[in-house]
Amino acid sequence: MAMKKCKDCGAEISKSAKTCPHCGKKQKHTGLTTVLIILVILLGVGVATSINDTTNPTSSQTSENAKATLEKFNQIQTGMTYQEVVEIMGEEGTLSTESSYSDQTMQIYYWYAKNGISNATISFTNGVVSAKSQIGLE
Ligand SMILES: [Zn+2]
Known part of the structure; x- marks a missing residue:
């Protein structure tokens, strides 16, 4: 002790x-x-x-602006490159499917709306938009 x-x-x-x-x-x-x-x-x-x-209040505002909307979806044209679509959408897409047949490569990307459910589905063939569809965008 x-x-x-x-x-x-x-x-x-x-x-x-x-x-x-x-x-x-x-x-x-x-x-x-x-x-x-x-x-x-x-x-x-x-x-x-x-x-x-x-808890910076501007950070959440920025990410909402980077989400898919119907207005952005309507700007996407067949023949655009992936990079052009990223610039319109404001963020990278989520790659869903990638496949290739002989000399053709096909990729399908999703861009989600801020609700996390509605999305734009853009198909790229050899790196350019070949098809687009959307579900629930506003
Ligand atoms: Zn004492």
């Missing part, structure tokens, strides 16, 4: 004792307690600051 001296009477007492068994004075541990309280406050401020950083 670690020992220390009572601040009041100087008797050797257990370090874990809350009161001195000789004079009955309370033994303070203010030094360590103060450091712990400051650490807790600093950690709390750090966490609060990082939460504020992640």
Whole structure:
């Protein structure tokens, strides 16, 4: 058992004792307690600051603008490249099917609306739009 001296009477007492068994004075541990309280406050401020950083209101607005709409779908023309379609839609499509027959490559991509269900389905043959369809876009 670690020992220390009572601040009041100087008797050797257990370090874990809350009161001195000789004079009955309370033994303070203010030094360590103060450091712990400051650490807790600093950690709390750090966490609060990082939460504020992640809840940026403009970030959700940007992703909604990148979702498929009927207006964007109507701008897509047969013969456009995948990159041109990405520029209209505002984000990369989700590759659904890719197949090739001899010298022809066919890819089908989905672009989802912000509800996550409605979508534009665009077929590319040799890298250009060959067919398009949509379900539920507004
Ligand atoms: Zn004492």
